Amino acid sequence: MYPKEMEKSIRKVEETRQERLKKLPERMTAKEREEILKKFHPDYRKGAKRKLKVGVSKGSILPNEVADLIEAYPLIHPDEIDLSQIDYETDILIIGGGGAGTAAALWAYYNGIKPENILIATKLRHGDANTMMAQGGIQAADKPNDSPAIHYLDVIGGGHYANKPELVARLVLDAPLIIKWHEDLGVMYDKKPDGEMITVHGGGTSRKRMHSAKDYTGMEIMRVLRDEARNIGITTLEFSPAIELITDEQGKVAGAVLFNMETEQYYVVKAKATIMATGGFGRLHIQGFPTTNHYGATADGLVMAYRAGAKLRDMDSVQYHPTGAAYPEQILGLLVTEKVRSLGGQPVNVDGEQFVHPLEPRDVEASAFIRECYERNKGVVTPTGMRGVWLDSPMIEMIHGKGTIERRLGAMFRMFQRFDIDMREEPILVFPTLHYQNGGIEIDKEARVLGKNGVIAGLFAAGEVEGGVHGKNRLMGNSLLDTQVFGRAAGINAAKYVKKAKIGKLTLKHVKKYIEELKKAKIKEERKSPVLLPDYRGEKAVARMIDIF
Amino acid sequence: MARKKKIENKKMVRIYIMGKEYLVPAGLTIMKAIEYAGYRYIRGAGCRAGFCGACATVYRKLGDYKLYANLACQTTVEDGMYLVQLPFVPANKATYDIEKVKPDENAILQYYPEVARCVSCNTCTKACPQGLEVMDYIQAALRGDIKKTAELSFDCIQCGLCAIRCPAEIAHYHVGQLARRIYGKYMMPKAKHLQERIKEIEAGKFDDEIKKLMKMGVKRLKELYNKREIEGEAVESD
Numbered sequence: 001m002y003p004k005e006m007e008k009s010i011r012k013v014e015e016t017r018q019e020r021l022k023k024l025p026e027r028m029t030a031k032e033r034e035e036i037l038k039k040f041h042p043d044y045r046k047g048a049k050r051k052l053k054v055g056v057s058k059g060s061i062l063p064n065e066v067a068d069l070i071e072a073y074p075l076i077h078p079d080e081i082d083l084s085q086i087d088y089e090t091d092i093l094i095i096g097g098g099g100a101g102t103a104a105a106l107w108a109y110y111n112g113i114k115p116e117n118i119l120i121a122t123k124l125r126h127g128d129a130n131t132m133m134a135q136g137g138i139q140a141a142d143k144p145n146d147s148p149a150i151h152y153l154d155v156i157g158g159g160h161y162a163n164k165p166e167l168v169a170r171l172v173l174d175a176p177l178i179i180k181w182h183e184d185l186g187v188m189y190d191k192k193p194d195g196e197m198i199t200v201h202g203g204g205t206s207r208k209r210m211h212s213a214k215d216y217t218g219m220e221i222m223r224v225l226r227d228e229a230r231n232i233g234i235t236t237l238e239f240s241p242a243i244e245l246i247t248d249e250q251g252k253v254a255g256a257v258l259f260n261m262e263t264e265q266y267y268v269v270k271a272k273a274t275i276m277a278t279g280g281f282g283r284l285h286i287q288g289f290p291t292t293n294h295y296g297a298t299a300d301g302l303v304m305a306y307r308a309g310a311k312l313r314d315m316d317s318v319q320y321h322p323t324g325a326a327y328p329e330q331i332l333g334l335l336v337t338e339k340v341r342s343l344g345g346q347p348v349n350v351d352g353e354q355f356v357h358p359l360e361p362r363d364v365e366a367s368a369f370i371r372e373c374y375e376r377n378k379g380v381v382t383p384t385g386m387r388g389v390w391l392d393s394p395m396i397e398m399i400h401g402k403g404t405i406e407r408r409l410g411a412m413f414r415m416f417q418r419f420d421i422d423m424r425e426e427p428i429l430v431f432p433t434l435h436y437q438n439g440g441i442e443i444d445k446e447a448r449v450l451g452k453n454g455v456i457a458g459l460f461a462a463g464e465v466e467g468g469v470h471g472k473n474r475l476m477g478n479s480l481l482d483t484q485v486f487g488r489a490a491g492i493n494a495a496k497y498v499k500k501a502k503i504g505k506l507t508l509k510h511v512k513k514y515i516e517e518l519k520k521a522k523i524k525e526e527r528k529s530p531v532l533l534p535d536y537r538g539e540k541a542v543a544r545m546i547d548i549f
Numbered sequence: 550m551a552r553k554k555k556i557e558n559k560k561m562v563r564i565y566i567m568g569k570e571y572l573v574p575a576g577l578t579i580m581k582a583i584e585y586a587g588y589r590y591i592r593g594a595g596c597r598a599g600f601c602g603a604c605a606t607v608y609r610k611l612g613d614y615k616l617y618a619n620l621a622c623q624t625t626v627e628d629g630m631y632l633v634q635l636p637f638v639p640a641n642k643a644t645y646d647i648e649k650v651k652p653d654e655n656a657i658l659q660y661y662p663e664v665a666r667c668v669s670c671n672t673c674t675k676a677c678p679q680g681l682e683v684m685d686y687i688q689a690a691l692r693g694d695i696k697k698t699a700e701l702s703f704d705c706i707q708c709g710l711c712a713i714r715c716p717a718e719i720a721h722y723h724v725g726q727l728a729r730r731i732y733g734k735y736m737m738p739k740a741k742h743l744q745e746r747i748k749e750i751e752a753g754k755f756d757d758e759i760k761k762l763m764k765m766g767v768k769r770l771k772e773l774y775n776k777r778e779i780e781g782e783a784v785e786s787d
Contacts, residue, residue, distance in 0.1 A: 030771070030775050124594075124595055124603070125595065125601075125603060127601065128595040128596065128601055128603060132595075132596055132600050132601050133596045133598055133600045133601070140743075141746070142740070142742055142743045142746040142747075143742055143746075144742060144745075145780065147755055147758075148750065148755045148759060149755055149758040149759055149762060150777070152759055152762050153762065153770070153773055153774055153777055154774075154777075156762075156770060156774070157770070157771070157774030157775075157777075161767045161770055161771065165762070165763040165764075166763065168763075169759050169762075169763055172759070173750055173755065173759065176743055176746045176747050176750060177747055177750070179740075179743055180743050180744070180747055183733070183734075183739065183740065183743070184734065185647065185730070185733075185734065186647060186729065186730030186731065186732070186733035186734035186735075187733050188699065188703065188729055188732065188733040188737065189733075189737075189740075191737055191738065191740065193738070194738060194741075195737070195738030195739050195740045195741060196740060196741075196742060197740050197742070197743065201780070206777050206778065206779045206780060207780045208780055213703075214703065214704070216600070216703070216704060218600075219600050219601075219706065220703075220729075223707060223726060224729075224730060224733075227642075227726050227730065228647070230642060230644065231644045231645055231646065231647070233644070239591060239592070261591050262591060262592075292598070294595060294596040294597065294598075294601070295590070295594045295595055295596070295597055329576060330576070330577070330578050330581075330623075330625055331598075331623075334597075334598045334599075335598065410704050411599070411600065411704070414599070414679065414680070414704075415598075415599055415623070418599075418623050418624070419625075533589070533590070533591070535589060536581070536584040536589075537584055537585075537587050537588065537589055538584065538585035538586060538587060541585070541586060541587025542587070545587070
């Protein structure tokens with residue numbers, strides 16, 4: 001049910017529908033894409049980013065919200081932590097229980113590490129991660145008309161040629177193997193009766209290589225991996241995020257300090273290898289955008305790894321997903337999967353006109369939506385003043401037949417139906433939303449974290465926390481793939497590494513050094529990080545809070 | 550006792566968080582309303598988008614005997630709601646080696662014999678915030694129909710509301726998980742093109758081409774990218 005004003009616009013959308021079925025707008029030329037990005041993409045907004053004043057990647061440009069956390073003091077002073085009392089001693093510590101962390105755990109196990117010598121420490125529950133929320137799909141070039149080389153070109157072109165080639169190569173070459181692994185674990189991918197994978201396009205793909213499990217792709221993968229980790233008996237500590245890495249005297253990473261959020265005590269974990277799989281930063285609400293991300297996406301791993309000397313890359317670009325829900329208010333910013341467009345849903349303006357090809361790369365598509373709403377003033381305005389464009393979902397069933405939306409977009413259908421909108425009958429309103437951390441800590445193709453002098457011994461990273469795989473813009477279906485490919489790589493390589501690794505005395509020297517550097521740069525002690533969780537408490541309540549208990 | 554708080558304007562609603570009264574703006578989700586009241590979640594919030602099952606909530610409405618169940622992040626607050634969230638659901642998950650599970654009609658009963666205790670009361674179905682036919686898939690499991698169990702349970706977000714309400718103490722969502730893994734692994738046909746492609750990759754068929762791309766300058770890459778052929782958008786039936 002839409003308000004009257006919006007209903008009027010919907011009538012116009014209905015009027016143009018038959019015509020629009022026949023023809024799509026042209027895709028933009030390279031030049032047009034460049035121009036629209038410069039003019040409308042939030043990454044180009046002045047004053048939203050700044051140069052880092054401290055650390056290995058001093059001078060590189062980051063969104064203010066991230067720079068604030070990097071240029072912040074530790075939650076507790078290193079001297080307040082007793083490292084002589086070790087609570088957990090393990091071969092491999094995995095920080096983060098999402099898709100990357102869980103894949104890493106499983107592959108470490110396949111490579112000879114006993115389950116009791118793998119420890120997953122996670123901030124919320126095992127599986128509370130952006131992986132769980134990935135709807136549209138996972139890319140893999142496994143059809144005869146496709147190849148990893150074609151996939152490579154799509155990834156690097158989509159990423160504006162800023163990607164790290166060795167990471168892209170690994171991503172595309174390992175992709176089919178990952179899908180096969182999932183198939184063997186029992187992931188229910190969408191298939192034709194003969195077993196052929198049903199694949200569709202995503203924004204910026206040149207072949208239909210998007211594999212899916214309805215629009216619950218990430219959830220299906222995540223719950224199978226978690227089930228497997230539980231069957232194997234991998235130890236998992238929930239509600240116990242890491243708040244600082246531990247190094248030994250030689251600077252090797254040797255575990256982490258965890259924080260039990262419920263009892264508020266800390267634990268010391270001594271580990272021969274540590275895998276950072278903490279995900280991204282959506283909950284920092286860069287430039288005030290709403291986000292598709294889960295509650296814990298607060299860049300903790302980025303902060304901790306940076307203090308331990310990890311280099312950052314491609315952090316200047318942020319991904320805004322073109323289609324966040326713009327109505328109703330209750331679901332503002334939540335993800336409307338790109339698959340709605342893959343299946344034929346067209347973006348149209350307030351007058352029911354097409355204005356952009358539905359499957360431009362994400363940054364271009366998002367920019368076109370912003371242009372339509374704010375330069376051309378052809379957006380739809382909601383009762384709370386949000387602007388958005390229509391995503392003409394009823395077209396999907398005109399193209400693919402009745403029942404398609406419930407069958408292939410069950411999650412979307414359900415989400416809108418909960419708020420009395422039937423996307424089979426009426427279009428849905430969308431606007432760009434903060435979606436993904438394109439960059440992150442730099443790794444090599446073995447998922448080893450790189451610092452000033454090459455590999456930081458003992459530290460691996462996988463998933464959204466690392467950068468380089470996607471350059472300046474990630475394509476749909478490559479983030480789930482990233483978590484799996486590099487989670488696997490991290491698990492395998494950490495397993496190899498721990499067979500020879502020896503750690504010395506545990507220290508937090510690197511944190512002390514970092515504090516000194518912050519002081520030298522004259523950064524005031526007013527901010528602390530990692531932040532662990534966003535704070536959404538009502539202003540009125542916060543204003544009267546007293547800290548006495 | 551006379552209430553001190555007055556509703557300032559009609560856009561506020563009265564809710565009871567674990568019995569305590571708060572005034573919150575109408576139109577918020579339960580999750581946002583609880584935060585508005587001053588709570589900060591550690592448990593009870595996950596994806597905040599209806600995919601993770603962390604925010605299972607049970608509530609009654611003033612003057613209504615029914616016990617409702619839903620997701621805090623996907624439900625709008627109503628005046629007179631008495632709310633409590635489940636921080637955790639104790640439900641045993643069977644452990645199994647998926648390689649050794651036999652995909653026959655006894656597979657599920659072997660690991661979850663309590664499925665046979667189902668009294669067909671349908672309480673699980675009523676409690677499901679996803680609107681799934683939970684009882685039907687438990688009955689299918691009982692009959693050994695793995696396919697149906699897998700398909701009917703597919704949209705399960707594993708919040709555990711079914712398990713907490715079941716008089717027969719079944720952990721439905723774990724049953725569904727096992728069925729889906731058996732179905733996905735043993736009963737769905739394998740993708741042959743996938744196996745072919747892996748063979749080609751292992752034989753190094755694409756290595757030279759990828760190496761060439763890795764060394765290629767941006768200018769040449771751009772040319773290739775901009776003139777790359779895009780597979781037709783023609784609709785594929787499925």
